[in-house]
Amino acid sequence: MQKFFSRLGDGWAIELTEVELMNDIVVGSTEAARDAGVDPLSDDDIKHLFDICKNVQKISGVERGCEVITTFDGPTIEIRHAGIIANRQQALQIFERCLGADTMEFSHVDYSYKPSKTVVHEDLPLFEQAQHLMVIPLFYGAMPNLGLYTYPDGPMPNPAELLPMGKIKEAREAYEGAVELAVKDMVFVASAFHEAGADGINFDTVGASGDPDFKAALLATEILKKKYPDICIEMGMAGEFVLGTHGEINHFGQRLAGLFPHQQLKIAEKAGATIFGPVVNTVSNKTIPWNLSRAITMTKACVKDANIPVHAAMGMGVGGLPICETLPVDMVSMASKAMVEITKLDGL
Secondary structure: OOEEEEEEOOOOEEEEEHHHHHHHHHHHHHHHHHHHOOOOOOHHHHHHHHHHHOOOOOOOOOOOOOOOEOOOOOHHHHHHHOOOOOOHHHHHHHHHHOOOOOOEEEOOOOOEHHHHHHOHHHHHHHHHHHHHHOOOOEEEEEEOOHHHHEOOOOOEOOHHHHHHHOOHHHHHHHHHHHHHHHHHHHHHHHHHHHHOOOOEEEEEEEOOOOHHHHHHHHHHHHHHHHHOOOOOEEEEEOOOOOOOOOOOOEEOOEEOOOOOHHHHHHHHHHHOOOEEEOOOEOOOOOEHHHHHHHHHHHHHHHHHHOOOOEEOOOEOOEOOOOOOOOOOHHHHHHHHHHHHHHHOOOEO
């Protein structure tokens, strides 16, 4: 019986029979549809994904004419993970001229808006220099990262310490205070880089601290869109559903806790986001075909409901890809091809 090369969610190489491969794809889509309350993949989509996953070529590629835009988060940091010693301008040029990136992102090594605020005056000249070196659009990006606004890093009490003591009200008030502080920093930094000529602002890993984190990004987006109607804001999420760390935060009359990608999209869209980046998390002990089928199911529902471009997050542990620092090219290319051709999204 023929077996096909594949991997587990942690990157471990395995082999699957045709029956095992098809079963993982069907089960992954069924479970995603159940979890998110969306439609499972059609029979044609399942067959298409099955054919892609059993491809024996080491590198897969989309059909000509199906190419999509790529956007990146933190590339000036990621380049060092590959062992390349380069400053930020050099890293941007490598991604543009060697790796064929369609857009790039300038960012601070401590990838959060709170620490970025303190070095804006130093980063702006470097950013402007980078623009003179680049042809493709150049974004500025960082995370809301509400954790930095609580003890011991910030002025607000730490909800993680308050909640075990049963201080629910105090924990929620701490989150609300952190939201207010984060919004000010996000608007300050984004305004500075927009006025310096940034082609876009990236709010990345939104929701990492739960529903208050998502709230901060939504509020900052609304303020910036009123201030600069032409500003481009990409909102990339942290997880497939919003954690209810506060539990009672609403926006546009919608409770934020528990929202899945297609629901997150509609609120981000209404707040003024220009590009939305849905995330579907990888389960490490499941196969990549199972994870990819699950990711595609949720992303396809997101694309179906979208009135703005959708750029699915695909990388270390999201988008049906393994949870590892340096991703194997076999799974990256296979998953990218499947995501593009089946969901019909706008970018990766």
